[in-house]
Amino acid sequence: MLIMFLSFVILLFLGVPIAYVLGISSLLYILFSGDMLLLESASHRVYSGIQNFGMLAIPLFIFVGEVMNSGGITKRLISFCQVILGHFRGGLAYVNVVANMFLASILGSANAQTAMMSRVMVPAMEKEGYKKEFSSALTVSSALLGPIIPPSLVFIIYGVTAEASIAKMFLGGIIPGFLIGGGLILLIAAISKKEKFPKADRASFKTVVKSFVNVIPALSIPAIILIGILSGVFTATESAAVAALIAMLIGWLLYKELKLKELPKILMNTALNTAIVTFIVAMASLFSWILTFERIPNQVADFLISISDSPFVFLLLINIIFLIVGMFLDGMAAMIILVPILLPVAVQFGIDPIQFGIILCVNLTIGLITPPVGTALFIASSMSNIKIERLSRTLIPFIGVALVALVIITYIPAVTLWIPSLFG
Amino acid sequence: GGGGSSKTSSDGVKTIKFAFSGAESHIHYKSALIFKDEVEKKSDGKIAVELYPNNTLGTDAETMSQLKSGSVDMAAIISGELANHSPSFNAWFMPFLFDNAEQTYEMGKTDEAKALFETLTEAGVHPLGYFLIEMRDVLSSKELIESIDDFKGLNIRVTPSPAIVDFWETLGANPTPVDFAELYSAFQTGVVNTIDSGSTGMSSGKFYEIGKNYTTTNHMAFNSAILASNKFWDSLSDEEKSIVEESMNVAVEQNISIYKELADEAMAAMKEEGVKFTEIKMDAELQKVQEEFIKKYASKDEKIKAFVEKAKEINSN
Amino acid sequence: MMKYLNGIEYVSRIFEKIVIFIVQVSVGVLILDLNIAVLFRIFKVQLVGTSEIALFLLAWITFLGASLSIKQGSMVAITVILERLKGHVSTSVQIIIQLFVLFFSCMLFYYSFNWITAPNVQSTLSSALQIPMWIPYSIIPLTTLLTIIFCISNIIQLLKTESSTSVADYQQSIEKEWGVE
Ligand code: NA
Ligand code: NA
Numbered sequence: 001m002l003i004m005f006l007s008f009v010i011l012l013f014l015g016v017p018i019a020y021v022l023g024i025s026s027l028l029y030i031l032f033s034g035d036m037l038l039l040e041s042a043s044h045r046v047y048s049g050i051q052n053f054g055m056l057a058i059p060l061f062i063f064v065g066e067v068m069n070s071g072g073i074t075k076r077l078i079s080f081c082q083v084i085l086g087h088f089r090g091g092l093a094y095v096n097v098v099a100n101m102f103l104a105s106i107l108g109s110a111n112a113q114t115a116m117m118s119r120v121m122v123p124a125m126e127k128e129g130y131k132k133e134f135s136s137a138l139t140v141s142s143a144l145l146g147p148i149i150p151p152s153l154v155f156i157i158y159g160v161t162a163e164a165s166i167a168k169m170f171l172g173g174i175i176p177g178f179l180i181g182g183g184l185i186l187l188i189a190a191i192s193k194k195e196k197f198p199k200a201d202r203a204s205f206k207t208v209v210k211s212f213v214n215v216i217p218a219l220s221i222p223a224i225i226l227i228g229i230l231s232g233v234f235t236a237t238e239s240a241a242v243a244a245l246i247a248m249l250i251g252w253l254l255y256k257e258l259k260l261k262e263l264p265k266i267l268m269n270t271a272l273n274t275a276i277v278t279f280i281v282a283m284a285s286l287f288s289w290i291l292t293f294e295r296i297p298n299q300v301a302d303f304l305i306s307i308s309d310s311p312f313v314f315l316l317l318i319n320i321i322f323l324i325v326g327m328f329l330d331g332m333a334a335m336i337i338l339v340p341i342l343l344p345v346a347v348q349f350g351i352d353p354i355q356f357g358i359i360l361c362v363n364l365t366i367g368l369i370t371p372p373v374g375t376a377l378f379i380a381s382s383m384s385n386i387k388i389e390r391l392s393r394t395l396i397p398f399i400g401v402a403l404v405a406l407v408i409i410t411y412i413p414a415v416t417l418w419i420p421s422l423f424g
Numbered sequence: 425g426g427g428g429s430s431k432t433s434s435d436g437v438k439t440i441k442f443a444f445s446g447a448e449s450h451i452h453y454k455s456a457l458i459f460k461d462e463v464e465k466k467s468d469g470k471i472a473v474e475l476y477p478n479n480t481l482g483t484d485a486e487t488m489s490q491l492k493s494g495s496v497d498m499a500a501i502i503s504g505e506l507a508n509h510s511p512s513f514n515a516w517f518m519p520f521l522f523d524n525a526e527q528t529y530e531m532g533k534t535d536e537a538k539a540l541f542e543t544l545t546e547a548g549v550h551p552l553g554y555f556l557i558e559m560r561d562v563l564s565s566k567e568l569i570e571s572i573d574d575f576k577g578l579n580i581r582v583t584p585s586p587a588i589v590d591f592w593e594t595l596g597a598n599p600t601p602v603d604f605a606e607l608y609s610a611f612q613t614g615v616v617n618t619i620d621s622g623s624t625g626m627s628s629g630k631f632y633e634i635g636k637n638y639t640t641t642n643h644m645a646f647n648s649a650i651l652a653s654n655k656f657w658d659s660l661s662d663e664e665k666s667i668v669e670e671s672m673n674v675a676v677e678q679n680i681s682i683y684k685e686l687a688d689e690a691m692a693a694m695k696e697e698g699v700k701f702t703e704i705k706m707d708a709e710l711q712k713v714q715e716e717f718i719k720k721y722a723s724k725d726e727k728i729k730a731f732v733e734k735a736k737e738i739n740s741n
Numbered sequence: 742m743m744k745y746l747n748g749i750e751y752v753s754r755i756f757e758k759i760v761i762f763i764v765q766v767s768v769g770v771l772i773l774d775l776n777i778a779v780l781f782r783i784f785k786v787q788l789v790g791t792s793e794i795a796l797f798l799l800a801w802i803t804f805l806g807a808s809l810s811i812k813q814g815s816m817v818a819i820t821v822i823l824e825r826l827k828g829h830v831s832t833s834v835q836i837i838i839q840l841f842v843l844f845f846s847c848m849l850f851y852y853s854f855n856w857i858t859a860p861n862v863q864s865t866l867s868s869a870l871q872i873p874m875w876i877p878y879s880i881i882p883l884t885t886l887l888t889i890i891f892c893i894s895n896i897i898q899l900l901k902t903e904s905s906t907s908v909a910d911y912q913q914s915i916e917k918e919w920g921v922e
């Protein structure tokens with residue numbers, strides 16, 4: 001077991017791809033334990049780790065994201081927000097948050113959203129006179145809404161690993177998403193006077209109408225996803241496939257910005273970005289399988305139960321564990337390793353699997369912007385050319401907002417469970 | 425630590441890794457627990473059993489490979505998976521063979537049922553018997569199904585075994601394979617309007633919250649085979665083998681009473697939720713459908729033929 | 742010797758192009774497949790095999806895409822330390838990383854090949870379409886083999902940049918590498 005842990009840490013910081021860190025540590029464990037029989041089943045485990053219907057939504061939502069950029073959908077969403085909110089003090093900062101919330105209702109990953117929005121919002125805010133650090137920090141923390149407001153890739157992975165309903169996870173993420181988005185807006189409001197944030201001229205009524213008409217087709221994508229989940233026509237996964245087709249048609253035929261000759265590149269990017277996620281899932285399921293063979297989950301569970309029998313303490317404890325894990329580990333991998341260990345304990349404490357899943361996902365999402373290892377943080381820092389240390393310091397109040405939201409999500413179950421309960 | 429195949433630890437205790445589907449409330453778990461207690465008692469603690477419920481070591485398909493390689497020692501594998509390895513296991517999916525769970529349970533103990541294991545030549549497993557899971561019925565969110573004509577045009581959720589799909593198509597329904605994780609919402613939104621499962625499955629999945637019409641059809645048996653890895657089995661002494669066999673016999677004996685308890689609980693829970701019940705009884709029309717369906721499979725497979733004959737004998741007693 | 746090394750790089754470029762083509766088609770077919778399933782359901786026809794096809798495609802996309810990202814160096818990794826290294830040390834560490842990936846892929850290739858050729862797997866059929874499972878499974882030995890070729894090609898390139906001492910050469914090689922598309 002020590003071999004597995006040591007090789008994990010060394011390989012991780014050496015710079016071996018995370019998926020391979022998981023695979024090689026599992027392999028080394030098998031080799032050192034002499035249990036060569038496990039090797040014969042390892043390939044099958046790697047294959048089966050991704051053979052889940054829910055997981056199919058991952059390439060589909062990634063494709064939607066790719067098409068949105070090329071098809072001019074992103075652009076129209078942002079300009080609509082600008083027209084509505086631009087004239088307030090700190091207008092562009094609000095636009096950033098709200099546009100991120102809109103985007104989040106179509107996209108499923110914070111990293112994709114950070115890359116997309118850093119490219120657009122940070123230069124725009126800088127031009128209007130905002131500090132670059134602030135602009136970048138606001139963009140990356142708003143982009144965290146990507147995986148919290150449905151659809152969401154981490155919710156899918158949780159649903160798959162925990163055998164929980166992906167549709168319910170999606171519904172459960174709505175209020176937490178608005179909570180964090182609202183928190184960010186309050187933060188901007190609180191500092192906008194002091195920081196003397198700029199504001200733009202009010203847009204004419206005609207511009208507002210025109211911009212709104214332009215954005216309607218784009219808004220049909222989240223509408224389809226939601227209707228898909230709530231109506232009988234298709235399952236949550238299939239709704240992603242339909243959204244993919246619609247997004248393509250909107251960009252191609254309606255906005256006329258998506259050129260068919262771009263399609264091969266979009267398809268390749270989709271495949272590559274999918275593989276990055278699903279290959280980690282495959283390898284993490286190998287890693288987690290070895291842990292199960294070793295009965296580590298049982299030992300961790302026994303240990304956690306022995307500490308305290310209060311759900312309050314347990315929730316505090318898992319939040320601390322998740323935040324620490326989120327500082328170092330990739331969210332997807334952490335999910336697959338931790339869920340089989342901690343979910344049964346959470347259920348014993350009477351915590352609903354949906355609420356538990358959202359607590360876990362929000363934690364690991366916050367981990368994307370916390371140093372030392374945070375992929376969204378890295379993306380934002382490299383795209384706006386700000387040193388990670390500097391950006392991290394600017395991010396402190398934003399992380400604070402997310403943590404307050406996390407406490408609310410953790411200790412008020414209704415925040416996550418109320419909307420799913422409306423639909424059974 | 426150890427891991428892998430049955431290893432003897434420093435204190436001389438041999439460990440059996442026993443894998444299966446279903447959580448702690450499932451009949452698999454409860455039956456496996458009896459086996460565990462029996463083995464540990466009979467061997468004076470010289471043999472320990474580690475349970476791996478809920479497919480934590482992998483799907484049934486993976487568990488089959490793990491039995492072959494010997495990384496898992498024992499497993500309960502559902503007959504649907506076995507049919508992917510040998511079509512003879514479709515015998516268990518021949519419709520309307522058994523009127524109730526007892527008959528299915530009795531069938532599991534016959535030579536004709538055990539003969540199916542002879543077809544698993546490449547699997548590297550030693551069979552130890554069958555666990556009954558439950559009898560298959562239907563739950564509908566549309567209307568109460570009172571005759572087989574009512575099945576026409578229904579979107580019925582099935583596990584995608586060819587024989588099961590074939591059966592529902594024969595009755596004129598649309599068999600729809602929906603992943604179990606998506607089933608609740610698919611049922612709720614009407615992607616499927618009927619579920620093919622047993623009372624305990626319907627109850628633990630809370631599908632009665634949506635479908636209020638339960639029809640007892642007993643249209644198929646749902647069970648699993650208990651298999652030991654050949655590598656593990658050959659490593660046992662004769663004395664150890666008999667301990668394992670005897671303990672499994674005790675578990676199998678109690679399996680039927682566990683089923684009855686669970687099924688009663690499930691039915692009571694559904695009644696409390698206002699589910700309406702009815703049943704479909706065998707009649708001439710149904711018999712015709714059954715005979716034609718069985719003929720299709722039995723004419724190609726001697727083992728299925730013998731199985732069906734034995735089943736009819738049990739049914740007529 | 743040089744000719745031989747160039748040969749590997751040449752082969753790996755060709756494989757890269759083929760893999761790119763296959764994953765592009767797979768993503769396209771996946772989207773169509775699921776939409777067709779929905780469309781048929783609207784007209785009350787149930788297609789039994791669509792989700793199985795979709796899952797096979799997901800496996801293709803995952804494992805082919807993973808070997809492609811080894812070729813293109815685009816996999817998620819923690820490079821905080823690697824980024825601070827310079828010159829020989831950096832190249833050596835990068836080669837070590839490639840060697841680890843190579844080691845893993847060789848092991849997985851060997852065992853997955855044994856797995857899909859085992860008689861018990863050869864006789865297993867998929868539940869819905871009843872196709873032999875070794876066919877979808879063979880994506881694992883296939884892609885681990887690809888990854889092995891890509892790794893070797895990466896190592897050769899790293900060794901080449903290592904031997905070309907001038908900074909200009911190094912930059913040129915990077916431009917060449919990324920200018921391919
Ligand atoms: Na989202
Ligand atoms: Na982090």
